Amino acid sequence: MDSKSSRKNISQAIIRRLPRYYRYLGELKAEGVERISSSELSSLMNVTASQIRQDLNNFGGFGQQGYGYNVEYLYDEIGKILGIDRPHKIVTVGAGNLGSALSGYQNFPRYGFNILAMFDNDEAKIGSTIHGIPVLPVSKLTSYIEENGIEIVILAIPKEEARQIIHTLEGTSIRGVWNFAHTDFEMSGGIVVENVHLSESLMRLSYEIANSERLD
Amino acid sequence: MDSKSSRKNISQAIIRRLPRYYRYLGELKAEGVERISSSELSSLMNVTASQIRQDLNNFGGFGQQGYGYNVEYLYDEIGKILGIDRPHKIVTVGAGNLGSALSGYQNFPRYGFNILAMFDNDEAKIGSTIHGIPVLPVSKLTSYIEENGIEIVILAIPKEEARQIIHTLEGTSIRGVWNFAHTDFEMSGGIVVENVHLSESLMRLSYEIANSERLD
DNA sequence: ATAATGTTGTTAAATAAAAAACAATGCAAC
DNA sequence: GTTGCATTGTTTTTTATTTAACAACATTAT
Helix, strand or coil: CCHHHHCCCCCHHHHHHHHHHHHHHHHHHHCCCCEECHHHHHHHHCCCHHHHHHHHHCCCCCEECCCEEEHHHHHHHHHHHCCCCCCEEEEEECCCHHHHHHHCCCCCHHHCEEEEEEEECCCCCCCCEECCEEEEEHHHHHHHHHHHCCCEEEECCCHHHHHHHHHHHCCCCCCEEEECCCCCCCCCCCCEEEECCHHHHHHHHHHHHHCCCCCC | CCCCCCCCCCCHHHHHHHHHHHHHHHHHHHCCCCEECHHHHHHHHCCCHHHHHHHHHCCCCCEECCCEEEHHHHHHHHHHHHCCCCCEEEEEECCCHHHHHHHCCCCCHHHCEEEEEEEECCCCCCCCEECCEEEEEHHHHHHHHHHHCCCEEEECCCHHHHHHHHHHHCCCCCCEEEECCCCCCCCCCCCEEEECCHHHHHHHHHHHHHCCCCCC
């Protein structure tokens, strides 16, 4: 058993919370806070202290009894767990509204998410740059991936085209796909897919609205 | 007790799944499929049939023994549960990359999510239209909301500005906020907030990549 | 009509997640 | 040093979620 895959099975619920811990710790760090206890963090984040301690202990003991957690150390350790202790090379397929917006998203570079190129079939876009990122023809996608060691592909195209691209990508050395197409994908070859469904997020908001009462 | 708030407490896990059921049923409906059993749907969606039946039964009995579910009927019923059986009036605050992309997102109108206006402080944008949607000054936000019966506000601005806007919105008649700012908000007055954190989604992908092995 | 079949709605069991409790231990004060 | 305090890491308990089981019942075939 190697170290990575032998890590005790971590539930999706915990994985969902990790980036949130990371964000709050990043803010504390920026404010110059050096140490924090699970109970302080708990009231800040609106979760129980017990959950924080238990979540963290799935990955090792990062705190000190009687002291709490060193903010910077814990921040860095969670960064390692999340795999953002090193940069990631990314390309975007689809230079439409969403693809362009995601590619130019200001927060990504600071987490080491670097978008190197965009791919599109629109002749009018090919050859131009958007937010300083070159737009290349989709026909060059796989060769670009291999030549530049791309790890992650952002898919921002309609589902029909996405299906075909997904198939093409299965043969490449990428490790993950961040999928915004309106359908769920799974991939072979150990390539991980994170399906994002913006409409569904908005529907959940709609649900909450429909099932809550206005308080005046 | 009124019918809405008396509904048995529904877990977040179930609410997360509802839009997904809705999407699959919509596709089946579009394909002309008239009926489907929980077990057929289960293999389609990669969940257990038991979970489907149990999820649906939180909202009532939509199926028929020995027959299954009528696709169109179930689709409509879930639409009602999600509150998308009627249109929603929406405005976007922030006419930057993300705000513009979301406002022009093709999938929203078909669910009745109609974006009527965008608000920004950039003089260069004010007065123009993006994807056919007028860009207005932020100073007009609250009056526009009240005059046009806006229900939902999309927040696509940095967190510092967002905090202030959130405060302003608490006095209005809106029912929900779809927040893309890089921080979590809660609101008073029964206004619901759905916090979307794109960075965190990408970090989860990064986690999965870091903790999986490549299969060649 | 009647019987056989299929499939739900619902109850029960199993599993997973979260919260609480607490023993172990490092830190700070004296 | 020794004692008391704070706070973790870990175990136990509780709660929630998921899966399985099954009785009830509609549909279909005969």
